[in-house]
Amino acid sequence: MDVIIQCVLAVAIFCLILIRWHLSRIYNYWEKRGIPYEKPFLIFGNLQFLMRKSVWDFFYELRKKHSTDYVGIFLGWKPALVVQTSELAKKILQKDVAHFQDRFLYADHSDPLGSLNLFTVKNPIWSDMRHELSPMFTSLRLKTMTELMNINAQQLVKKIKRDYVENNKTVNLKELFSMYTSDTVAYSVFGLRVSVLSDQLSPLWYITNHMVKWTFWRGLEFSMIFLLPAVAKLLRLKFFSAAATEYIKKLFWDVVENRKNTEKTNSKDLVNHLLKLKENFKLPADVNSEFADNLMLAQAGVFILGSIETSSTVLSYCLHELAYHPEEQKKLYNEINDALTRSGKDILQYEDLMELKYLSSCIYETLRKYPTLGYLDRICNEDYKLNDEVTIEKGVPVLVNVLALHYDESVYPEPQEWRPERISASSDSDNLHYTFLPFGEGPRFCIGKRYGMMQIRAALAQLVHKFKVEPGPVPYYVISDPYSVILAPKNGGSVKFIPR
Secondary structure, X not given: OHHHXXXXXXXXXXXXXXXXXXXXXXXXXXXXXXXXXXXXXXXXXXXXXXXXXXXXXXXXXXXXXXXXXXXXXXXXXXXXXXXXXXXXXXXXXXXXXXXXXXXXXXXXXXXXXXXXXXOOOOOOXXXXXXXXXXXXXXXXXXXXXXXXHHHHHHHHHHHHHHHHHHOOOOOOHHXXXXXXXXXXXXXXXHOOOOOHHHOOOOHHHHHHHHHHOOOHHHHHHHHHHHHOHHHHHHHOOOOOOHHHHHHHHHHHHHHHHHHHHHOOOOOOOHHHHHHHHHHHOOOOOOOOHHHHHHHHHHHHHXXXXXXXXXXXXXXXXXXXXXXXXXXXXXXXXXXXXXXXXXXXXXXXXXXXXXXXXXHHHHHHHHHHHOOOOOEEEEEOOOOEEOOOOOEEOOOOEEEEEHHHHHOOOOOOOOOOOOOHHHOOOOOOOOOOOOOOOOOOOHHHOOOOHHHHHHHHHHHHHHHHHHEEEEEOXXXXXXXXXXXXXXXXXXXXXXXXXXXX
């Protein structure tokens, strides 16, 4: 028996020595190349913070600890290079994009909705799908959708008056604005006119609840998908939660079946566009009809997630900042009120909203201070010479630290301050020489950014005109949700609404 125990101990010690040797070899990667790097921790690399601190906070702190143009990190055992200047961001995202066409995150056939959507899918399907979906976001379609956004914004005002003014409830901003965006997306994607804001049953709100509520396990799953794709593949994780995936499928095909039976259609929604796309889209030769179906479902899923999650977060943080900046809030109210007076309308339409320059500046500054994604990921597809000192090897992830750009004091003095007057972009597409990247940039920029911006404008214009907002029970510094890869205020955020 003693001999067996000794053998077991010897094997265990040998395995530990082997693992330590292997880790030392991996974790010397950046040091051997003379590149500054964040010290790794055991098998976690630099990801030991997960579920205790948000990914957003990690990249925010990284740019404070390392003021260099680039810094090496370890995603578990995987070395990754983080670039932190506008010049290098432009190289990765635009100038030399041929070397960085795909994202690093997990995208595998075992999760078709998660791997085939426009955010995750790889070339060549990505470029073809991007081209086919672009007509969904024309100015003409957006003008039509603004009418619905305004209707839903009116319901938003009524709910605030009913629940948070008359009944004196404490508002959860993230949840409230998720309801607003959910109502708009229900029509944009499925042609469904429902209002969860008016306490109606909404099939899309069921999906949204599974998408935007970050539990520990859902946060861990998403973190693996974004930062440890090898582990995500091993565990066969889902980009959308299992419940949301099944419900998206059911709702999509129920809408399709209903249109077949009634011979009614909606030429403006995403379902109709995808059905037409399925008829004409050139699929790879080695795939079947199920692949085509999953390709459509994946686009519906990512449109829902992107539209609801990002817009609701930006609205939450913008209201929070306005509550703590009464002078800026007054200036914004005056701009909206003057526009309404000039137009003679009760509600501002597409052209009116686009002319509100200070409203745009308030949104831009919120996006600067609180970009929903703290970094942009790409993977190097062949060896690439970044500069005379650095060559990025094939297969190495490159992460653009958006927070290093947005908090660059040489561009944005006192970046911790919220100052709408500091950003006056020429349009929603202006990246301010790669110092402002809330929607990404290059070929893979967010296709729905104008849709999202108009959704935010429509809500803010009515809210600020109808209510004065003051600080709620939360302090000025809002803790970010540690379970969310995408920036989200912990506990949703809150303000006080006071009717004007």
